[in-house]
Amino acid sequence: MTATTVRIGTRASTLARTQTGHVADALTSAAAAAGTPVEVETVHVTTEGDRSRASLAQLGGTGVFVTALRDALLADTCDLAVHSLKDLPTAAAPGLEITAMPERVTPLDALCARDGLHLAGLPRGARVGTGSPRRKAQLLAARPDLEVVDIRGNVETRLARALGADADLHAVVLAAAGLARLGRSDVVSEVLAPDVMMPAPGQGVLAVEQRAGATVPGVAALDHLPTRLAATAERALLARLEAGCAAPVGALGTVSDDGRTLDLQVVVASLDGSRVLRHGAGTTLHAVDDDGPLTEDALGEALVLDVESAAALGVQLAEMLLEAGAADIAPLR
Numbered sequence: 001m002t003a004t005t006v007r008i009g010t011r012a013s014t015l016a017r018t019q020t021g022h023v024a025d026a027l028t029s030a031a032a033a034a035g036t037p038v039e040v041e042t043v044h045v046t047t048e049g050d051r052s053r054a055s056l057a058q059l060g061g062t063g064v065f066v067t068a069l070r071d072a073l074l075a076d077t078c079d080l081a082v083h084s085l086k087d088l089p090t091a092a093a094p095g096l097e098i099t100a101m102p103e104r105v106t107p108l109d110a111l112c113a114r115d116g117l118h119l120a121g122l123p124r125g126a127r128v129g130t131g132s133p134r135r136k137a138q139l140l141a142a143r144p145d146l147e148v149v150d151i152r153g154n155v156e157t158r159l160a161r162a163l164g165a166d167a168d169l170h171a172v173v174l175a176a177a178g179l180a181r182l183g184r185s186d187v188v189s190e191v192l193a194p195d196v197m198m199p200a201p202g203q204g205v206l207a208v209e210q211r212a213g214a215t216v217p218g219v220a221a222l223d224h225l226p227t228r229l230a231a232t233a234e235r236a237l238l239a240r241l242e243a244g245c246a247a248p249v250g251a252l253g254t255v256s257d258d259g260r261t262l263d264l265q266v267v268v269a270s271l272d273g274s275r276v277l278r279h280g281a282g283t284t285l286h287a288v289d290d291d292g293p294l295t296e297d298a299l300g301e302a303l304v305l306d307v308e309s310a311a312a313l314g315v316q317l318a319e320m321l322l323e324a325g326a327a328d329i330a331p332l333r
């Protein structure tokens with residue numbers, strides 16, 4: 001059988017190419033297993049987020065990394081695009097659909113500090129680098145004495161600021177998932193627990209996007225339901241808050257091991273960390289086999305119900321936060 005060629009668009013950064021490579025490998029295996037072999041071709045696309053030296057806060061965050069990739073999909077220069085979900089605006093993109101969210105590696109943030117120090121062990125007034133208002137606010141909430149320094153650049157550039165020969169910072173905070181995908185988990189001195197550092201909605205999740213209605217062999221098999229449900233709740237929260245990815249908002253959805261419940265924890269913090277709102281709630285899921293396996297139709301219905309419940313949970317928590325004054329303590333847009 002001749003293999004179908006699938007063109008995957010990717011940004012040029014090492015992290016983006018690594019993420020795309022993981023998806024390309026998974027797609028090749030899934031398509032072969034389904035008897036519809038594919039050959040993957042990589043198409044390099046440059047985005048404003050890669051070109052600009054401005055800080056994420058200055059760029060406004062929303063969509064800077066994704067527009068060029070989406071344009072390439074719409075122009076039919078590629079068939080799939082792999083995004084970090086947390087970089088995707090919550091608004092749907094006309095003509096495109098996210099057809100797979102592969103299993104999340106880890107949602108958490110990681111402290112990468114000189115001498116392997118933990119957050120609690122950093123010296124008084126230590127300089128910690130991050131370009132993220134969410135990370136800055138939560139760092140200051142935990143350690144008001146820290147000096148948080150706005151940094152930019154790719155993962156290696158940021159790590160060098162704390163760990164390189166000319167390091168000018170005591171530590172930097174990065175997504176543990178990105179470091180894991182790059183094989184750089186060795187630089188992590190502490191994985192930050194969500195009660196200290198609530199991750200960004202969608203952090204650690206990859207989203208595979210394509211032209212709506214197009215058939216790409218193997219893609220559906222890459223989707224991981226617990227990941228999709230957690231991410232759906234986290235992003236519904238962000239959408240209801242009308243918050244961008246640069247807002248000081250954290251959220252973490254977790255499906256229980258038995259698959260019966262989805263829990264969502266959320267944080268909104270003032271930029272200086274002096275005020276932190278936390279809320280949490282859960283919902284029951286249906287796509288589990290209570291009395292033996294569900295029929296295919298029943299499972300399909302349960303899945304639709306579960307995605308709706310996940311979105312409703314996000315909206316419910318957003319409304320709790322707004323009621324508690326989230327918009328007054330933090331710039332959401």
Ligand SMILES: NCc1[nH]cc(CCC(=O)O)c1CC(=O)O
Binds near residue numbers: 084086173202205
């Ligand atoms: N905004 C940049 C970005 N987008 C996704 C990741 C990490 C990987 C992920 O969250 O899936 C990073 C780097 C970082 O935050 O350390």
